[in-house]
Structure formats: structure tokens, C-alpha cells
Amino acid sequence: MFLLYLQPMIAKNKLGLFSLTMIVIGLVIGTGIFRTSKDAAEAAATPTIFFAAWVVAGLVAICGALTYAEIGSRYPVTGGYYKIFSYAYHPSLAFGINAIILISNAASLSGVALIGSEYISPLLFEAANVEKWKPFVAMAAIILFYGVNLMGLRMSSQTQNVLMVIKILMLLVIIAALFFPEVHSMAPVVVDESKTSAAALLLSFGVALKATSFTYGGYQQTINFGEEVVNPQKNIPKGIFTGIIIIIGLYLLVSYAYVKVIGFNELKETSGIASVVAEKMFGTAGKYASSILLFLAVLAYVNVLLLSNPRVMYAMSTDGILPKVFQKKDTKRDVLTVSLTVFAAICVIVLFFADKFEKILSFTIFLDSIGMATSAATIFILRKKTKHLNGTGIYSMKLFPLLPVLFIIAYIFVGTMIAVNEPKLALTSISVLASLIGLYFVIKFLKKK
DSSP, rough: THHHHHGGGGGSOOOHHHHHHHHHHHHHHSSGGGHHHHHHHHSSSSHHHHHHHHHHHHHHHHHHHHHHHHHHHHHHOTTHHHHHHHHHSSSHHHHHHHHHHHHHHHHHHHHHHHHHHHHHHHHSSSSGHHHHHHHHHHEEEEEEEHHHHHHHHOHHHHHHHHHHHHHHHHHHHHHHHHOOGGGGGGOOOOOOGGSSHHHHHHHHHHHHHHHHHHHHHTTTGGGGOGGSSHHHHHHHHHHHHHHHHHHHHHHHHHHHHHHHHOOHHHHTTSSSSSHHHHHHHHHHHHHHHHHHHHHHHHHHHHHHHHHHHHHHHHHHHHSSSOOOOOOHHHHTTTBOOHHHHHHHHHHHHHHOOOSSSHHHHHHHHHHHHOOOOOOOTTTHHHHHHHGGTTTTOOOSSTTTTTTHHHHHHHHHHHHHHHHHHOHHHHHHHHHHHHHHHHHHHHHHHHHHO
16 A cells, blocks of 8 residues: 555656566555455355455456556546546545545554454463453554654655565465465364355355455555556556456465365454464464564554555645645654544544454445445546547556446445445444535535635
8 A cells, every 4th residue: 555655756667567566466465364364254154155255356356456547547646536536526525435535544554453463462461351452452553653653754665575575474374384284174164054045145255255355455556557557558457467366366375274274164263363374383483473473564554554644634635625734744754743643543543433353344344335336436437538538548448347337336235235234334434424525515615704
């Protein structure tokens, strides 16, 4: 995600196929894979549903990434989603959706911080107190890096490189477990026959897809690639397709390793799944080492989001949608003090109201379902408004309108499944969006006054 904010700085250096592929992989592979396999397994009635959710989410990611790549190619502006929503719909919807996306990003950060706390808390507290302290460990991580960012942190690409190295090493360790039969679980797969009806399987698949969709998040940042790629007509689809196919392969191998080492039914109930695999391979020392490494990876991710999201609030402020106070900057340290403080506060508040990763996951993906479906739909409006760009070398996807339609349907399906499973959460999210759109008109009215 941090690469989104580096993009303007590399405008003069066009991206080749290999660079674009690596960026796609870097944007998507986060820390979710070290937790969400448990959530997908818990939702899946059978192993087939479990693995199908990973494959389908990957295919949806390809449709979405290609859609966003064309959106970015047709309307390459600084300000991303906000400018595109304003251009295609109305500034009120742009404000509402972008505010929702900021809240979703804050929830995502809080969820990732909770993933980290799941790995480090057992090393710090007695087993009986781990659940109680996990939200506070996550809050401490957020507050720690809020303080570091206030002082002016110079991690940027170095932090991203360290994070990627840690994640790739951990993924390779987990996949390597497939080649050590002695650590594989011999427990049989037990299927609950009461959950094998067509309706139950569909709901099971939808809820599992919620977890896998979270893990594939990040590809929407291809919205920034359009004007930065050498030979975009060929390299954008090739880079995105190659990158996501590699990611699908990695995610399937890692998830299969979890199932083989821990067992499908046991995976549903196991916390710290990556460290469990490491412990079976290398003993207690492996468990401790992997727990610390994963927590460090999470801290780096928390830092990146705290570094990047306040800049979105700054952009909205410069457009006059948020108050001017969000532009306040410590020029000496180049820190957006107010925007950073508000975003960090939102992250902590999310943890107070949703101290379980499952709640944050549902909240994040439901908000994302609204944002993804509506933002992808702008391609139909942009195609009409930018007909004059056809044939000028910009990227135009093949199989239009099939790809964006499939993508939109997939996210409507995920959002619907969450609403069926957790109606109060869905109603709360829709109410928040409606309130934010109303707030836009209140702000405009007060400014006219």
C-alpha cells in the first residue's frame, strides 16, 4: 500500500513488466495470510469450499486489478478515489466513500495489529490472560508508531523492503513444511452433515470468501499505474495477471501447508497458525523466533499505514472537504500532525468497539464491498466521458464489460453474505455512509453561510 504514495515520485521512470509484476505482488501480500486461513477454514464447511474461496478471490482480484488499471489510465489524477468519484458521480459520494475507505483502512490497520498481538501476546502473558491483553498490545503498537511518526520517521522504502523480506521468509518456511511428512497432521477431516445443504454451502462459501478477499486486498492500487508503464496495452494486463497468479499459487501452497501440518478441523480453532507450523518444524525456539518476526512485520505494516493514510486526509482538506486544520504540518519534521493524530485515534477507537479480529474483518470487508463495487462501476462512466482517448495508447481491457461486471457481482455477493450473517454490522456501516454523505452537504451549507 505504501507504494501508492511513492508512485508520483517515480513518474519519470516508466515501469517495465518485471517492475510492475513485483509491485503488484508487493501491494497484495500483507500479513493477512498468517491469520485469515484460520478464518476461511472456520467458515468453510468442507476443504473444497476452503480452497475454492482462495481461487475465486484470486480470480476476482484479476478482474478488479485490470478494471482499476484502466480507470487509472483513463483518468490519471493525484487524489485517486476522491477525484474519480467526484468526476464520475458527485462530490458528496466522493466524500462519503473516501471517508468510508479511510475508516476501512483504519479497521484494516487495527485488524493487522491484532494479528501481531496474537503472535506476541503468548510470549508476554500467561495463557489465561492472553485474550484479555491482545487488544491492548495492538493499541500499544499503534500508539508506539504514532509517536515515532510524530518525530519524523525515515523508514519508507527501507521499512517496506525489510517487511517484504520477513514475509517472504515466513511464507517459504511455511511452504517448506510440505516437504517434511513427519510434521504433518494425521487427523481425519470431519464434515458437519448439517451444513451440507445447498443454502448452507453457499453461505459457507460467502463467509470464507470474506476472509480470502481481505488477504488479496491491495490490487486496487493499480489505479495509479496507467501513465507509469512502458507499453501499457501489453504490460499492464501481463504484469497484473502474472503477479496475481503467483500470489494465488503462494496462498494456495501456504493454506495447503496449514491444512497438512495442523489439520483442517484443528485449523478452525488454532491461533498463531504460522508459529504453530514453525514450532512443529523447529521446536519451541522456532515458535518464539517466528512469533517475534511476525510481530515485527506487523509493526512495519502499522507504520506504513500511519505514514500513508494521513496524506489522503490532507488531500481532502486541500480540496476544501475536510477542515483546513487537517493541513497542519510540522514543517521541521514534515509531519501532518492533525491528520496523523485523527487517523491513529480512529484506529484505537475501532479496537475499543471491535476487539476481535473477526469483527474487524467483517466491518472492513463490508465497507470495502461498498467502496469496491461503486469505484469499479466508474469504468462505465469513464468509458463514455473519455471516448476521445481510445486508440491513443492508454490501457483498455479486453473482455469488457464482463470483467468489471464479474468483479462488482462478486463484491455485492460478499457484502450480501456479511449482511445476512451480521445484519447489525451491515446496518451500522450503511448508516455511517449515509451520515457522511449528509455531513458533506452540512459542510457545504456552513461554508456558504
